[in-house]
Amino acid sequence: MNILMIEDDLAIGRALLAVLQDEGHLVVWLRLADGVLARLQQENFDAVLLDLGLPDGDGGTLLQQVRAAGLSVPVLIMTARDSLQDRLNGFNTGADDYLIKPFEIPELLVRLRAIVRRANGNADGGGWSFGDLMLDERRMQVTRAGAPVALSRTEFALLLALVKDSGRVLTRAELEQGVLPHSEGQTLDVHISNLRKKIGERLIRTVRGVGYFAQRPHE
Structure with missing residues (x-):
């Protein structure tokens, strides 16, 4: 898969990059919200991993812009924001899944595969x-x-x-x-x-x- 990861934390980003590449995925890693929308419009990605707390903006606002632009790429939010309202806001702004930090890598990989499978029309349940x-x-x-x-x-x-x-x-x-x-x-x-x-x-x-x-x- 070709994955766009937006994560400003160096330690988390490096760890995820290594794991995803070991799994055979191509990964573009960005640390700022600026430029993400243009990148998505220029290149085809199978999925997006999105942190909400970015240095130059809010990931939720960025996701709203992505959906407003008509982009349907699957998005998995990964964030420390763990309240019910945060999760509801995430889904309401267009997230396909919501994963709370800290999380286990195997769970991330399973959820990532699931949102891509659903986007490709292969989800269980028709x-x-x-x-x-x-x-x-x-x-x-x-x-x-x-x-x-x-x-x-x-x-x-x-x-x-x-x-x-x-x-x-x-x-x-x-x-x-x-x-x-x-x-x-x-x-x-x-x-x-x-x-x-x-x-x-x-x-x-x-x-x-x-x-x-x-x-x-x-x-």
């Missing part, structure tokens, strides 16, 4: 993450930036098909055969139009004469 969307396949529910999105059965099936094969163009025939039996006569184009209105115009792209594909933000 959960799929796509940008600021979360799809619960079992419950047929979708949230966008934490807020519920009301989709019809066909719209959900269509979105799920596109997300599962994100980046690949699904032909009109594939989508019509796989999804539209539940459409009650409406056309594929109508469902795509309705879906875009509910989840955003830019996530589903059209390839004229061929079909559609789902594109993650900033890809």
